[in-house]
Amino acid sequence: MSDDYQRRSYGSVGVGFGQKPGIVVVDFMLAFTDPQYPLGGAPLVLRALENTRRLLDVARRYDVPVANCNTAYMNQREMPYWKISAVRETFLHDHPSAPIDPRVHDPSYDLTVCKKGPSIFFNTGVADYFTKERVDTVIVTGCNTSGCIRATAIDSFSYRYRTIVPEDCVGDIEEQPHRDNLRDIGRRYVDVTDLASVLSQLEAWRHRNS
Structure with a gap:
């Protein structure tokens, strides 16, 4: 953070964990995780996928609520005005890249929604x-990170949630x-942390509520 932002008090107050956590899993659909698709296989996204899988293994064991989503449309007419041709061509309900990657999806546990905009909270019931x-x-x-994670x-x-973003559980193309x-939302809205810190907080929460 630059000295100018610090002098103006950006990032001076932490968010912290509250009384009960929930996890949102945003757009780990095959379109982003499978390298055979135009948007798939970015190294930071695959790193985030694996770390999120580890987080969810613990979270589900501890009965933490999880909301999981993809983004898909019936056709281009339903879509907002995306400027990404790969989105317009593949983010369709019947496209093989639309499903959520099974490595991070448990349909019997997760609230699963199909979102139509960048944020998992927009018109979804989450x-x-x-x-x-x-x-x-x-x-x-x-x-x-620069799109749907920032919007979420x-x-x-x-919505007045304490918001935590583990850096190694989110990813981007570059x-x-x-x-x-992450730097920008971290000095305004959220605590940017990492998987190890979140797992430690979940463990502490479980012990307090056991």
Whole structure:
């Protein structure tokens, strides 16, 4: 963080964990995780996928609410005005790249939604689910950091959740926008942390509530 931002108090107050966590898993669909597709296989996304898998293994064992999503449309007419031709051509319900990667998806456990915009919270019912579950802290995982992760983090903040983004559980196509966007939301809206710290917090939460 630059001295100018620090002098103006950006990032001076931490968010912290609250009383109950929930996890959102944003767009780990095959379109992003399988290298055979135009948007698939970015190294930072695959790193985030593996770390999120590790996080979810623990979270589900501890009965932490999980909301998981893909982005898909019935046809281009339904889509917003995406400027990415690969999205317009492949983010379709009947396309083989549309399903969520099974490495991070448990349909019998996760609230699973299909979102139509960048944020997992936009018109999906995820916030209603977290309200019922008494979640006050949202851990954001998925891709891409500069797009749907940023949008999800800002919506989470706007819904008044404590919002935690583990850097190694989110990914992007390039490292620079990944770092830039984490730095930016980290000095305004969220705590940017890592998988190890989140696992430690989940362990502490489980012990408090056992």
